[in-house]
Amino acid sequence: MIPWLLGIAFLLSSSLAGIILIFLISGSLPIFEAYGWSFVTGREWFVGETYGALPMMYGTTVVTGIALGVALPLGLGTAVMTSEVVGRQTRHVLKSMMELMAGVPGIVYGLLGLVLVTTWIRDLFGLIDGNCVLTAGLLLGVMILPTVMTLSEDAIHAVPRLYRQQARALGFQAHEVILHAVLPQAIPGIVGAMLLGLTRAMGETIAVMLVIGSLDRLPAPLYNLFAPAQTIASKIGREGAEAIGVGLHWNALVALGLILFVMVMTLTWSAEQLGWKGRLHRI
Amino acid sequence: MLPVSLLVAIVLSVGSLSPHDVHARQTVIKVAGSSTVLPIVARAAEAFSARHPHMRVMVSPGGSGVGVKLVGHHLVHIGMVSRRILDNERAGFPQADFHIHVIGRDAVACVVSSEIHDAGVTILSKEDIRRIYVGEVTNWREVGGPDRDIVTVDKEAHRGTRHVFMEYIFGISRAKTPGVDLVTGSNNEQLTKVALSNAAIGMLSHAWLNTDVVGVGIRDGETVLTLTDEHVQNGTYPMVRDLSLITDGTPTGPASKFIAFLLSPDGQRIVHEMGYVPVR
Structure with missing residues (x-):
């Protein structure tokens, strides 16, 4: 009986990704038939006339990049500190706090961002308005920080004591122990933590929607982080309900979903490659 | 499907x-x-x-x-x-x-941040509003306001408020607006974005106007149209739906x-x- 149940559970969950992919591909076929590659390279999105995904792809990439730039150094630093430096009690408190924060829903961050962060950013940089790529990226960075921190801390903490003791015995300084003996061992776990954070950032809808300005336009110049933009998730969030079910508009939104799916898969795959190489290299 | x-x-x-x-x-x-x-x-x-x-x-x-x-x-x-x-x-x-x-019935107002209203922009011509939305005017100075860049706030293309506003300003409900800086959804979101900014222009249902977000009179030819109950009822205010x-x-x-x-x-x-x- 139990093997059967396990088998069914396995089949159901492993086919889920396939079902979603089939839904995304079949739903986006009409738009690729009508537009071909120009859907991916197009810069204009005007419902009923033209659909181009480039601004949204760009927005997603840049916002995720900023989020990583915030969450990785802060998260990793805190993780090393929590695992290697502070005492057991403090670690326990820190960890529970972080895990609590990791569960805070996006809308909470979104509202905080809308009311506080946009005005801070505006006043800090002397902008005309604070709804921009940078605000969205920073907000996402703070949002994924607890995930990145607590999971990489798990990875670092799981490195056996023996490594530390032997490195010490070889005459390593405290910081050398961490840098050369502990961290290399923890890399696969750290990569996994980063990945989980990043995919949450890429898919975050509501928090981004409220602070990014929702403008389907490539910033000019491209590196202008103070320009409003749009991510794939925020675009689908804005127009999904209106396009529901029928027409090229709907197909275009499903195709955006497919592009996001592919972006996440590519990221996961390449991070796994990196992680493995890192580990093999060190051991 | x-x-x-x-x-x-x-x-x-x-x-x-x-x-x-x-x-x-x-x-x-x-x-x-x-x-x-x-x-x-x-x-x-x-x-x-x-x-x-x-x-x-x-x-x-x-x-x-x-x-x-x-x-x-x-x-x-x-x-x-x-x-x-x-x-x-x-x-x-x-x-x-x-x-x-x-x-x-509801009237749609063209609104500005209170700072802009206080600085003297209480009336905008229909043409000014059009030029702001297509991006030909980008500073409040050009329409009699302070020397400050305009934050032009639009709404999602399918929103009713936008249709009424654009139909009056541009003559078509689905006008393209390349001068826009931000796009919002509901009236509440639009209100928040305009209120938090100190240099914004936007469109809002009459019922949402308050001290932070003020409606401006619209000059159409020789007449100035202000949003009052009377003007809505007697049909002189144009953006009514x-x-x-x-x-x-x-x-x-x-x-x-x-x-x-x-x-x-x-x-x-x-x-x-x-x-x-x-x-x-």
Whole structure:
């Protein structure tokens, strides 16, 4: 009986990704038939006339990049500190706090961002308005920080004591122990933590929607982080309900979903490659 | 496309199942659409349910476009719209027979941040507004304001408020606006973005105006149009629209009762209380 149940559970969950992919591909076929590659390279999105995904792809990439730039150094630093430096009690408190924060829903961050962060950013940089790529990226960075921190801390903490003791015995300084003996061992776990954070950032809808300005336009110049933009998730969030079910508009939104799916898969795959190489290299 | 609509239907119906529906024998009237009409319907829903305890009205926002779509798909009983139903929307549901029940009137204001209003921009010409939205004017100085860049706030393309505004300013409801800096959804979101900025221009339903977000007079040729109840009622203010409930076919049962309630003196009083103009 139990093997059967396990088998069914396995089949159901492993086919889920396939079902979603089939839904995304079949739903986006009409738009690729009508537009071909120009859907991916197009810069204009005007419902009923033209659909181009480039601004949204760009927005997603840049916002995720900023989020990583915030969450990785802060998260990793805190993780090393929590695992290697502070005492057991403090670690326990820190960890529970972080895990609590990791569960805070996006809308909470979104509202905080809308009311506080946009005005801070505006006043800090002397902008005309604070709804921009940078605000969205920073907000996402703070949002994924607890995930990145607590999971990489798990990875670092799981490195056996023996490594530390032997490195010490070889005459390593405290910081050398961490840098050369502990961290290399923890890399696969750290990569996994980063990945989980990043995919949450890429898919975050509501928090981004409220602070990014929702403008389907490539910033000019491209590196202008103070320009409003749009991510794939925020675009689908804005127009999904209106396009529901029928027409090229709907197909275009499903195709955006497919592009996001592919972006996440590519990221996961390449991070796994990196992680493995890192580990093999060190051991 | 049938499987997709089916999927959507399942998702929506699962989402809306609350324990309440299951245990009590209540009839649920589902209403969705325009965030401009929503305050009226939400208030009316309370009063209606108080009189008819066995009926419950569920109201959700989304915009006029969403209202039309959901009625077309039969996912809600009543849609809320604050603009005309477009030809392409009708074409999307050839089998649907949309009935429109006008319950009130609303005016759309061109609004600016209070800082800009205080600095002297109390009247803008129709042409100024057009040039701001296409990006030909980018600084308040050019239209008699302080030397500050303009934050031009637009709304999602399917929103009723935008249709009314653009139809007046540009002559077409689906105008392209390359000068825009931010795009927002509901009236609440637009209000927040304009209020938090100190240099913004936007469009807002009359009922949302407050001290942080002030309506400007609009100069059209020789006349200056200001938004007052009187001008809305006598038809001199141009950006006025009907607020309607839509159904597929003649409404029956609970839905027809609810619509009748909104058209009754009590319902019309709610329309007035929420800052709109009654139709009866």
